[in-house]
Amino acid sequence: MSEFQRCLQAQKLWGPEVEPQPGDLIEISRLGYKHWAIYVGAGYVIHLAPKDNLAQASINSIMSVLSEKAVVKKELLWEIARSNACQVNNKYDRKYKPLPASQIVREAESLLGKEINYRVASQNCEHFVTRLRYGTAQSDQVRETVATAVGLVGVGVVLGMATVLGSLFLPSRHEEK
Numbered sequence: 001m002s003e004f005q006r007c008l009q010a011q012k013l014w015g016p017e018v019e020p021q022p023g024d025l026i027e028i029s030r031l032g033y034k035h036w037a038i039y040v041g042a043g044y045v046i047h048l049a050p051k052d053n054l055a056q057a058s059i060n061s062i063m064s065v066l067s068e069k070a071v072v073k074k075e076l077l078w079e080i081a082r083s084n085a086c087q088v089n090n091k092y093d094r095k096y097k098p099l100p101a102s103q104i105v106r107e108a109e110s111l112l113g114k115e116i117n118y119r120v121a122s123q124n125c126e127h128f129v130t131r132l133r134y135g136t137a138q139s140d141q142v143r144e145t146v147a148t149a150v151g152l153v154g155v156g157v158v159l160g161m162a163t164v165l166g167s168l169f170l171p172s173r174h175e176e177k
Contacts, residue, residue, distance in 0.1 A: 020039040020077075020088050021039065021088075021101065022039060022040055022041045022101045022102075022104070022105050023038065023039065023040075023098065023099070023100075023101035023104035023105060023133060024038070024039040024088045024090055025037075025038060025039075025088065025089050025090050025091070025129050025130070025133055026038065026039050026045055026077060026086055026087070026088060026089070026129075027086060027087055027088075027089040028080060028081050028084050028085075028086040029084050029085045029086065030084055033141065034126070034141055035047070035080070035084075035125055036124075036125040036126040036128070036129045036130075037077065037080065037125070037129060038104065038105075038108050038129045038132050038133065039077070039088070040074065040105045040108060040109065041105070043076050043077055043078065044074055044075065044076055044077065045074070045075065045076075045077045045080065046072060046073065046074045046108040046109065046111070046112065047072075047073060047075070047080065047125055047128070047129070048070040048071070048072060048073075048116070048118065048124070048125040048128050049070060049071050049072075049073045050070060050071075051069040051070055051071050051115060051118075068117065068118055068119070069115050069116070069117065069118055070115070070116055070117075070118035070125075071113065071114070071115055071116075072108075072111040072112050072113065072114050072116065072128075073112070073113075074109070074112055090133070091140070092130060092133075092134055092138060096134035096135070096136060097134070098133050098134060099132075099133060099134065099135055104132050104133055107132055108132050116128075123137075124139055124141070126138070126139040126140075126141050127139050
């Protein structure tokens, strides 16, 4: 077992059976969303971080929602994960053939320090890492969030209609007396 994995296990962040390999997608669970990074070896990941230094992505990447720019950073995974669980999640490997690990790492490292456009719906951290691994940007997180929002709006509309119809057709308490 590597020193990196021992550290993550001690923090109860990582399962003992998984050892990330260069080029793997790393999913970090946060409250209400997932932060994504690409593993580049020796415990390091490359990921998108908010442009301003007011909120480091390793502490609070939800702040990146408020920004239109992000910076590509290389940091130790355990520093980014903190007390959040993380896992290897190469979820599109059946759909897309991963690029060679050396190419993924080389491309990710060539972007270090660069400021790039950031949009939650179309250019987020998941899009960034999937483009590196597969050559195409994908984000289930966006689709799932939109589907949930549409579902909630639908429920709200149904409840609103039921309230309106109920008030039209049911006698009021005043009329019952």
